[in-house]
Amino acid sequence: MIKRIDFWFDFASTYSYLSALRIDPLASAKGVKVNWRPFLLGPVFAAMGWNDSPFNIYPSKGRYMWRDMERLCKYYGIPLRRPSKFPRNGIRPARIICAHQDAPWVPDFVREVFSAGFARDQDIGEREVVVGLLESMGLDAEVLIAVAESPEGKDRLRRQTEEAFNLDIFGAPTFIVGGEMFWGNDRLEQALAWTEGIHD
Amino acid sequence: MIKRIDFWFDFASTYSYLSALRIDPLASAKGVKVNWRPFLLGPVFAAMGWNDSPFNIYPSKGRYMWRDMERLCKYYGIPLRRPSKFPRNGIRPARIICAHQDAPWVPDFVREVFSAGFARDQDIGEREVVVGLLESMGLDAEVLIAVAESPEGKDRLRRQTEEAFNLDIFGAPTFIVGGEMFWGNDRLEQALAWTEGIHD
Numbered sequence: 001m002i003k004r005i006d007f008w009f010d011f012a013s014t015y016s017y018l019s020a021l022r023i024d025p026l027a028s029a030k031g032v033k034v035n036w037r038p039f040l041l042g043p044v045f046a047a048m049g050w051n052d053s054p055f056n057i058y059p060s061k062g063r064y065m066w067r068d069m070e071r072l073c074k075y076y077g078i079p080l081r082r083p084s085k086f087p088r089n090g091i092r093p094a095r096i097i098c099a100h101q102d103a104p105w106v107p108d109f110v111r112e113v114f115s116a117g118f119a120r121d122q123d124i125g126e127r128e129v130v131v132g133l134l135e136s137m138g139l140d141a142e143v144l145i146a147v148a149e150s151p152e153g154k155d156r157l158r159r160q161t162e163e164a165f166n167l168d169i170f171g172a173p174t175f176i177v178g179g180e181m182f183w184g185n186d187r188l189e190q191a192l193a194w195t196e197g198i199h200d
Numbered sequence: 201m202i203k204r205i206d207f208w209f210d211f212a213s214t215y216s217y218l219s220a221l222r223i224d225p226l227a228s229a230k231g232v233k234v235n236w237r238p239f240l241l242g243p244v245f246a247a248m249g250w251n252d253s254p255f256n257i258y259p260s261k262g263r264y265m266w267r268d269m270e271r272l273c274k275y276y277g278i279p280l281r282r283p284s285k286f287p288r289n290g291i292r293p294a295r296i297i298c299a300h301q302d303a304p305w306v307p308d309f310v311r312e313v314f315s316a317g318f319a320r321d322q323d324i325g326e327r328e329v330v331v332g333l334l335e336s337m338g339l340d341a342e343v344l345i346a347v348a349e350s351p352e353g354k355d356r357l358r359r360q361t362e363e364a365f366n367l368d369i370f371g372a373p374t375f376i377v378g379g380e381m382f383w384g385n386d387r388l389e390q391a392l393a394w395t396e397g398i399h400d
Contacts, residue, residue: 048258058248058370060368060369060370061370061371063368064368064370064381064383067381068382068383071390168260168263168264169260170258170260170261170264171261181264181267182268183264183268184386186384186386190271
């Protein structure tokens with residue numbers, strides 16, 4: 001049986017950025033397949049009564065989060081440039097992944113998008129930024145975006161976000177291993193250990 | 201210079217329980233003095249617009265937290281019995297500690313109160329429960345409680361909670377080392393490393 005970890009993330013999420021850049025080597029070392037599952041935190045937060053990131057709604061939490069990110073990025077050796085606008089709108093790249101779930105370029109594209117947003121302060125909500133990222137990877141941006149933004153493409157992300165909701169996901173990143181949920185970049189190692197039957 | 205960690209906690213906080221039971225041997229091993237600082241999350245949460253624990257206000261977060269606690273307690277070897285009422289009111293034991301900050305029995309009393317709440321499902325808000333805990337430690341409960349509940353005793357906890365607020369604390373447990381804040385039981389090891397000048 002192939003061991004698998006479902007990695008639920010939103011491109012606007014700071015801690016998802018850390019996990020997106022860390023997960024592949026850690027999972028490979030354990031022979032675990034990563035299932036990349038973008039979704040939108042917006043509707044999930046809206047159901048909790050929030051119309052913005054909790055890091056904006058609760059300023060003390062926000063101040064702490066950015067300092068925590070600085071420390072963690074230094075520790076992991078991951079670059080960080082605090083975005084001039086937060087949160088960005090990650091719907092466009094999320095749709096692209098949902099519409100091409102099994103494409104071999106998905107993991108690289110996820111890392112490219114996160115790095116654009118959190119290492120280079122690019123606006124990942126802008127079409128031209130996303131086109132640039134896809135083209136830099138040698139992909140046909142126009143075709144991929146057309147598929148992603150077709151009614152069927154849009155519906156895929158909508159359904160994936162509903163699935164997150166039905167799984168009781170309330171934040172990102174969230175990892176699911178065999179029905180067991182782990183929330184937060186802090187829990188990545190614990191989630192991967194769970195794939196090996198280390199259940200505590 | 202004596203290395204010091206300020207440990208801010210609320211007796212109603214589940215993750216504070218984990219840190220309260222873990223901190224002493226970890227700090228001792230590094231020659232770090234623990235400064236036990238109870239405060240009340242209630243006023244801090246009220247300022248964020250919450251009139252209850254976020255784990256009650258946001259049920260998906262609450263369901264996750266209890267499962268996470270089960271896993272973590274198993275991992276740490278810490279007993280857990282989910283309280284029949286959550287959160288409990290920790291004001292009484294918090295006042296006792298504030299009024300006797302430097303007493304040698306403080307760390308043991310903190311652990312006793314947390315264990316009563318989270319390992320034995322006792323109501324730590326009830327006077328007789330607190331009396332029982334103090335007496336089981338060979339202390340004069342009536343005298344200690346009288347001092348704690350004098351106007352000056354009450355004022356100490358009030359001021360300590362205001363201090364937490366002024367420090368930008370928004371949750372518990374929170375650790376402060378040389379002006380640097382760390383939030384959550386997950387960060388205890390990182391906070392202790394910070395006392396040694398390991399700054400990432």
